[in-house]
Amino acid sequence: MPELLLDGRPLRVADGTSVAAALALGGDGCARTSVSGQRRAPLCGMGICQECRVSIDGVRRLACQTLCRDGMRVETRP
Amino acid sequence: MSEGRAADVIVIGAGIVGAYCAHALARRGLDVQVLDAGLPGATAAGMGHLLVLDDNPAELALSEYSLQRWRDLAPELPEGCAYRSNGTLWLAENPEELAVAEAKHAVLSARGLACEMLGAQALRETEPELRDDLLGALKVTGDGIIYAPNTARWLLESDPARIRRQRAEVVEIDGNRVRLADGTWLAAQAVLLANGVQAGTLCPELPIVPKKGHLLITDRYPGKVRHTLVELGYVTSAHNATGPSAACNIQPRPTGQLFIGASRQFDSVDPAVEGWMLAKMLGRALHYMPGLGDLNAIRSWTGFRAASPDGLPLVGEHPQRAGVWLAVGHEGLGVTTAPGTADLLVAQLLGETSPLAPQDYSPQRFFGDTAHA
Ligand SMILES: Cc1cc2nc3c(=O)[nH]c(=O)nc-3n(C[C@H](O)[C@H](O)[C@H](O)COP(=O)(O)OP(=O)(O)OC[C@H]3O[C@@H](n4cnc5c(N)ncnc54)[C@H](O)[C@@H]3O)c2cc1C
Ligand code: FES
Numbered sequence: 519m520p521e522l523l524l525d526g527r528p529l530r531v532a533d534g535t536s537v538a539a540a541l542a543l544g545g546d547g548c549a550r551t552s553v554s555g556q557r558r559a560p561l562c563g564m565g566i567c568q569e570c571r572v573s574i575d576g577v578r579r580l581a582c583q584t585l586c587r588d589g590m591r592v593e594t595r596p
Numbered sequence: 597m598s599e600g601r602a603a604d605v606i607v608i609g610a611g612i613v614g615a616y617c618a619h620a621l622a623r624r625g626l627d628v629q630v631l632d633a634g635l636p637g638a639t640a641a642g643m644g645h646l647l648v649l650d651d652n653p654a655e656l657a658l659s660e661y662s663l664q665r666w667r668d669l670a671p672e673l674p675e676g677c678a679y680r681s682n683g684t685l686w687l688a689e690n691p692e693e694l695a696v697a698e699a700k701h702a703v704l705s706a707r708g709l710a711c712e713m714l715g716a717q718a719l720r721e722t723e724p725e726l727r728d729d730l731l732g733a734l735k736v737t738g739d740g741i742i743y744a745p746n747t748a749r750w751l752l753e754s755d756p757a758r759i760r761r762q763r764a765e766v767v768e769i770d771g772n773r774v775r776l777a778d779g780t781w782l783a784a785q786a787v788l789l790a791n792g793v794q795a796g797t798l799c800p801e802l803p804i805v806p807k808k809g810h811l812l813i814t815d816r817y818p819g820k821v822r823h824t825l826v827e828l829g830y831v832t833s834a835h836n837a838t839g840p841s842a843a844c845n846i847q848p849r850p851t852g853q854l855f856i857g858a859s860r861q862f863d864s865v866d867p868a869v870e871g872w873m874l875a876k877m878l879g880r881a882l883h884y885m886p887g888l889g890d891l892n893a894i895r896s897w898t899g900f901r902a903a904s905p906d907g908l909p910l911v912g913e914h915p916q917r918a919g920v921w922l923a924v925g926h927e928g929l930g931v932t933t934a935p936g937t938a939d940l941l942v943a944q945l946l947g948e949t950s951p952l953a954p955q956d957y958s959p960q961r962f963f964g965d966t967a968h969a
Contacts, residue, residue, distance in 0.1 A: 553816070553851050568894040571815050578815045578892040 522590040537581040537592055538563065538570050549581045551596055602782040603629035605945075606774055607790055608766050608798070611639035612934045613923050614790035615748035620938035622758035624946065629784065630752060631774070633765035636867070638792050638930060639744045641899025643811065643847055643857050645824055646740040646932045647684050650703050654908055654956035655929070658936045660707065661952055663738055665935035670740075677750055678743035678850050685714070685723065685823040686734040687844070687884060693828040697734040710737035725820050725885050741824060741847055744931045766791075769798050772919030786945060788921045789914075793902040795924040801916065803962050804925050807903040808861040810874050812896040818852030820887075827884060838862060842877040844884045854891065856881050858928070862903075869896050903927045910959040911940045921945060922959050 521530045522540060529544035538560040541547055548557040549572040560570035563582045570581035573593040581592075605621050607614045610632035618628045646666050650656040666679070673679045688694040697713065704711045714722060714733045722735075752759055768775040773783040789795060795804045827844040845857040859877040864870075874896055882888050904910060904925035914920040921944075923937050930937075936952060943950035955961075 568815075571892060571894070577890065578817075580892075 520586045520588040520590070522586050522588070522592055524592045525594055531586050535586045537572060537574065537579070537584045537586055537590075540586050540592065541570075541572070541581055541594065545594060549594055551594075601784060603627040603760065603784050605629070605786045605788055606631060606772075606782060606784040607788045608632075608769075608774065609637070609789070609791035609794075610748060610752060610761065611637040611790065611792050612744045612748045612751075612931050613639075613792070613926060613937055614788070615751040616934035616938040617788055617790055617923055617941050618759050619751040619754050620935075620942045621945075622755040624942060626758065628759045629782065630759060630761045631764045631766055631776070631782075632761070633777075634763055635765075635794060636899075638899050638901060638926075639748055641811065641897060642744060642809070642901075642928070642931060643845065643855060644742045644744040644931050645684070645845070645847055646742055647824070647826075647929075648704065648709060648736060648739060649929060649932075650700060651907070654953075656703070656707075657952055658908075658933050658957070659929065660709065661939075662933045662936035663740075665939070666740065666742070666932075667738065669935070673742075673747065674750060676743070677747040679740060679747075680742075680850060681738065681740040682848065683823045684736045684739040685719070685825050686736070686828050687719075687726070687825060688731045688733060688828055690731065694731045696828050697732065701734050704736065711735060712737070723821060723823060723825065725887050726825065727884055727886055730884075735823065739824065741849075742931060747931075766798060769917070769920060771917060785919075786921050787919060788923060788941070790923040792924065792926075792930075793900045795902060795922075799914070799917070799920070799922075801963075802910065802922070802924065802959075803905050804902050804910075805862065806865055806900040807927065808859070808864045808867075808898055808900055809857065809928070810859040810869060810877050810896060810898050812856045812874065812878065812893050813849070814854045814856070814888075815892040815894050816852035817854065817891055820852075821846060821848040821854060821885075824848070825884065827880065840873060840876075842873070842880050844880040846881055846885060846888075853894075854888070856888075856893075860901075860928075865900070867898050867900075869898055901926075901928045902930075905962065909933065909937060909957055910962070911937050911957040912944050912954055912959055915960045915963040 548559045549570045561567045565583045572581045604626040607630045688697045765777040825846040840861045842859040847855040910925045
């Protein structure tokens with residue numbers, strides 16, 4: 519059961535949970551804020567649409583293509 | 597079917613070239629009807645790098661003149677056009693390229709263009725993301741970037757009283773008349789063909805061939821790069837080759853995204869992204885900016901440049917079709933050269949003295965001496 523930090527708040531998820539699922543479980547479901555200030559959420563769930571870009575340990579990743587690991591820092595803002 | 601006089605000038609194509617010409621014609625008090633079929637055009641696909649190129653004197657004159665016109669227009673452009681005068685850095689990796697940079701510096705500064713040589717140390721300080729063993733760079737200060745699709749739209753909306761737009765495909769040109777796909781004929785005093793790479797479908801006699809290019813854009817990483825970074829090998833490897841080629845071109849978008857080009861292929865009309873070509877192109881960019889590999893790319897796509905045999909556009913009256921005027925064949929520089937093209941066109945259409953020597957861009961050069969219709 520990995521525990522991650524989602525926008526600074528701890529969140530424990532089941533093994534094999536994707537970061538996209540963690541966003542839905544522990545946040546507002548969104549991965550990022552667009553240039554025009556909109557919150558954006560995962561859409562295709564299969565690595566194509568690029569809507570789920572999120573910062574994981576300081577690096578931009580696709581939330582739907584990344585599994586949660588213990589100690590991960592996931593940032594969806596700004 | 598019915599036929600009416602649609603306007604003073606019918607412009608076929610609402611890309612950046614058609615849009616700029618329509619805008620310039622309207623400024624001179626002419627009524628313009630712009631027809632566009634909504635086909636995939638180069639304006640929506642390309643990089644929108646505004647740059648002075650000096651492969652030959654005519655290209656230099658046209659790009660230099662056009663850059664000045666973009667700078668003049670800049671205060672009027674809305675933010676959506678994303679114009680920035682961020683400058684180009686021509687990167688020199690070896691002594692030969694440094695010599696090319698210095699020669700270019702001499703040519704441009706002799707014409708009074710703002711530019712300077714940066715040594716290795718100054719280059720590292722200016723763009724720390726670049727590999728640290730480059731010998732230097734030529735900085736061309738007045739170069740810029742623009743978001744061409746929004747700029748074309750803004751130009752077309754600039755004078756609603758004089759510029760009318762219609763979504764329609766032209767299927768035939770007969771002198772100063774055009775036939776639309778629905779069978780309607782429209783007539784005007786002049787018909788301007790500005791339909792980019794599709795020019796040959798309406799005028800098969802024009803020597804225009806597609807040159808495919810790949811592009812890729814990253815997620816937002818503000819502040820990593822400031823200038824548009826172009827390898828000097830570009831001058832020889834990409835521009836003049838006939839086989840597939842790729843060169844480093846890294847452009848910082850105002851959003852913080854990095855826009856990566858550029859590849860060139862003559863042999864393909866298939867718009868699909870080709871992995872091997874994309875890899876070759878990214879390899880060039882990575883070679884200059886090693887940290888690029890850690891960034892997230894979000895999209896890649898392709899576009900087609902309309903290439904003429906000598907790389908220069910065809911601007912002026914069609915030598916064999918009375919009433920038809922041309923503004924086509926802008927290759928990889930049509931966003932840059934749209935303002936100069938428009939001024940050349942308007943001057944010739946109105947019988948005025950042109951700000952640039954029209955014969956250098958005259959379609960006549962591909963039709964021989966006796967081709968007058
Ligand atoms: C990959 C790539 C990178 C580039 N990078 C740069 C750059 O950095 N800087 C630069 O200055 N230039 C660049 N260019 C070149 C530049 O984008 C083009 O030269 C320019 O956009 C051409 O504009 P256009 O208006 O002539 O043609 P297009 O933008 O292609 O527009 C033609 C229009 O004509 C319409 N049309 C076609 N046929 C018909 C018909 N029968 N009836 C009605 N409408 C029709 C189409 O729908 C289309 O909208 C690049 C091009 C490519 C492909
Ligand atoms: S949700 Fe589409 S790429 Fe992740």
